[in-house]
Amino acid sequence: MTSTILVTGAGGVGKTTVSAAIAVSAARAGLRTLVLTVDPAKRLASALGTESLGNEPEPHPAEPNLWAAMLDASHSWQSVAVRHAEPDVAERLVQNEFFIAASEHFPASQSYAAADQAVTYVEALAWDLVVVDTPPSAGGIDFFTAPAQMADLVGGKLLRWLTGGSLPGRRFLYTRAGRPILRMADSILGNDLLERVAEFLLDLRTTYDGVARRGRQIESVFSNSAILIVTTADPAPVAEAARFFRELPEVASDPIAVLFNRTLPDTWIGAPAAKSAPPVLAENLRRWGAESLRQVDTRAEFAAVHNARVVSIPWVAHPPTDLDSLESLIRESVDFPFDELAIPARP
Amino acid sequence: MLDKRLLVVSGKGGVGKSAVAAGLGQLAARRGKKVLLMDMSNGGGLAAHLASGTLEFAPREIRPGLFAMRIVRSDALLEYLTLQLSIRGLNRFGGLARAFDALATAAPAVREIVTMGKVLWEVREKKWDIVIADAPPTGQIGSFLRAPKSISELVPTGRIERQAAWMSHTLGDPDTTHVILVNLAEELPTTETRQTLDWLETNQLVPPATILTNRILQDLDREPAGKGPILEAAMHHRSVYTEQQEWLGVLTPDLTLPYLFGLLTPPEVSARISDELEVAL
Numbered sequence: 001m002t003s004t005i006l007v008t009g010a011g012g013v014g015k016t017t018v019s020a021a022i023a024v025s026a027a028r029a030g031l032r033t034l035v036l037t038v039d040p041a042k043r044l045a046s047a048l049g050t051e052s053l054g055n056e057p058e059p060h061p062a063e064p065n066l067w068a069a070m071l072d073a074s075h076s077w078q079s080v081a082v083r084h085a086e087p088d089v090a091e092r093l094v095q096n097e098f099f100i101a102a103s104e105h106f107p108a109s110q111s112y113a114a115a116d117q118a119v120t121y122v123e124a125l126a127w128d129l130v131v132v133d134t135p136p137s138a139g140g141i142d143f144f145t146a147p148a149q150m151a152d153l154v155g156g157k158l159l160r161w162l163t164g165g166s167l168p169g170r171r172f173l174y175t176r177a178g179r180p181i182l183r184m185a186d187s188i189l190g191n192d193l194l195e196r197v198a199e200f201l202l203d204l205r206t207t208y209d210g211v212a213r214r215g216r217q218i219e220s221v222f223s224n225s226a227i228l229i230v231t232t233a234d235p236a237p238v239a240e241a242a243r244f245f246r247e248l249p250e251v252a253s254d255p256i257a258v259l260f261n262r263t264l265p266d267t268w269i270g271a272p273a274a275k276s277a278p279p280v281l282a283e284n285l286r287r288w289g290a291e292s293l294r295q296v297d298t299r300a301e302f303a304a305v306h307n308a309r310v311v312s313i314p315w316v317a318h319p320p321t322d323l324d325s326l327e328s329l330i331r332e333s334v335d336f337p338f339d340e341l342a343i344p345a346r347p
Numbered sequence: 348m349l350d351k352r353l354l355v356v357s358g359k360g361g362v363g364k365s366a367v368a369a370g371l372g373q374l375a376a377r378r379g380k381k382v383l384l385m386d387m388s389n390g391g392g393l394a395a396h397l398a399s400g401t402l403e404f405a406p407r408e409i410r411p412g413l414f415a416m417r418i419v420r421s422d423a424l425l426e427y428l429t430l431q432l433s434i435r436g437l438n439r440f441g442g443l444a445r446a447f448d449a450l451a452t453a454a455p456a457v458r459e460i461v462t463m464g465k466v467l468w469e470v471r472e473k474k475w476d477i478v479i480a481d482a483p484p485t486g487q488i489g490s491f492l493r494a495p496k497s498i499s500e501l502v503p504t505g506r507i508e509r510q511a512a513w514m515s516h517t518l519g520d521p522d523t524t525h526v527i528l529v530n531l532a533e534e535l536p537t538t539e540t541r542q543t544l545d546w547l548e549t550n551q552l553v554p555p556a557t558i559l560t561n562r563i564l565q566d567l568d569r570e571p572a573g574k575g576p577i578l579e580a581a582m583h584h585r586s587v588y589t590e591q592q593e594w595l596g597v598l599t600p601d602l603t604l605p606y607l608f609g610l611l612t613p614p615e616v617s618a619r620i621s622d623e624l625e626v627a628l
Binding site for chain 2: 010011012013041042043234235236237239264265267268271273274277278280281282284285287288289290291294315317318319
């Protein structure tokens with residue numbers, strides 16, 4: 001049995017670092033752990049044991065329980081075609097300019113591809129724990145709704161919108177359903193653009209059965225995963241975290257906890273400075289103490305409003321560059337849910 | 348910078364791009380300009396920094412001289428088709444918006460041209476002294492700035508092409524358009540800003556961008572001393588400062604904004620940013 005942790009949250013809050021830190025802590029506690037990461041910073045990638053993470057999991061040279069791989073959505077989207085369409089259709093699809101555009105434009109498709117790849121590793125049963133750093137591109141909750149959206153896309157919903165009514169056969173392309181919207185679009189866009197789009201969507205529809213079946217498998221893994229939300233105490237990411245707490249129970253499962261990254265020590269709040277202390281340093285303490293107080297208030301409010309378990313991860317000025325500093329990020333955090341995540345204490 | 352007709356403010360998510368856009372808008376309005384702030388990315392960040400409540404497609408005067416709106420794609424599409432392409436007899440109901448969504452999902456640049464077109468239309472209408480766009484993050488800004496060119500390639504003739512040519516020209520005019528990339532002195536934002544600058548330089552779609560690095564700490568000018576919290580806070584400050592200096596060395600900003608201590612709300616943040624920019628601009 002492989003357990004799964006999905007780490008999500010707004011961009012720029014340190015989600016990738018926190019995901020790596022959780023994986024290192026679990027690996028060092030004896031779990032065979034795979035971390036799937038999105039676009040890690042160079043220094044983090046080197047901490048994970050490889051400068052250029054690949055699509056395939058690679059073991060860490062110094063930590064035998066730790067594996068890492070990149071989630072590469074652009075590559076995986078092609079595998080949708082290759083896996084779920086007939087060979088000749090797949091070949092036509094991957095070379096189609098609209099296929100390439102759709103993979104860039106339809107945020108759910110990137111999330112779907114990343115989730116598909118992640119679930120493949122969960123199903124491999126080669127690890128005790130898979131930690132997934134969810135891609136930010138789609139924006140939050142979309143990662144979890146991606147399988148359903150993807151099935152809609154390839155299932156012909158778009159095609160129906162273009163053509164109206166029932167799904168057309170390929171003949172539609174030559175008879176032109178005669179809808180005003182199509183005539184108008186043709187007059188604006190030139191004769192063959194819509195035809196090319198529709199041709200593409202018809203090809204894409206042949207992948208429907210495969211994509212829908214896979215989507216259900218992905219959703220099943222999601223609903224059995226532990227979800228962690230990372231934020232800082234800044235208003236924008238906190239608002240995003242609040243959205244997750246409101247919407248995730250509907251589409252996946254209840255988040256286990258919200259992890260406040262970059263937390264300052266609360267011992268600085270209102271701490272007195274010695275009379276002899278240099279004024280510059282006393283003022284510095286007062287300012288950072290005020291920041292810390294603001295963070296305490298934000299965490300307390302979030303816990304109360306969302307009935308959420310709140311975890312504090314310390315603010316380290318220099319991002320972790322090795323396994324020790326990654327692990328200590330988690331081991332020095334306050335109220336980290338080791339038990340709920342089944343991560344043992346370090347032997 | 349405030350002499351231009353269009354400012355496009357972008358940056359990696361979480362760097363304070365909406366706060367900077369809101370701050371620039373407040374500053375320009377204080378200087379007597381008639382300002383339109385446009386939320387292109389629909390994230391709600393701009394509205395929060397203006398304390399305006401939800402923004403709508405119709406511009407609303409938030410405070411004297413400062414108008415704000417958000418680009419609602421279906422409204423923008425209708426306007427694009429009727430005003431810019433002079434297609435009559437449309438209404439916003441029926442299949443238009445959904446058919447457009449279908450098309451925009453599969454065809455490159457269709458979605459972006461409608462949003463970018465709305466921004467440039469407001470610039471052209473001369474109702475405003477300055478239009479400030481809270482633009483999509485750096486990860487997506489390229490496809491928006493390139494949209495007119497992409498459309499020209501996709502649809503090489505006709506009304507759409509003429510519109511696209513005009514848009515490309517406006518974006519590239521150094522007297523009209525200026526791009527501001529908001530950055531933080533940290534590894535990931537700096538790497539992404541660097542990549543965006545390289546992309547902008549290669550593609551030559553807009554005049555050279557300004558880099559504005561946000562949340563910069565001042566040096567303490569004093570060795571950490573004492574014990575307990577006062578020492579810890581000083582050590583913390585110094586190590587964040589040192590880390591920031593490293594990244595300032597990697598990518599030198601044209602402008603910086605200080606780290607703002609103890610501020611609670613987004614409107615307070617944007618008001619402080621506008622005060623800081625007052626000195627710099």
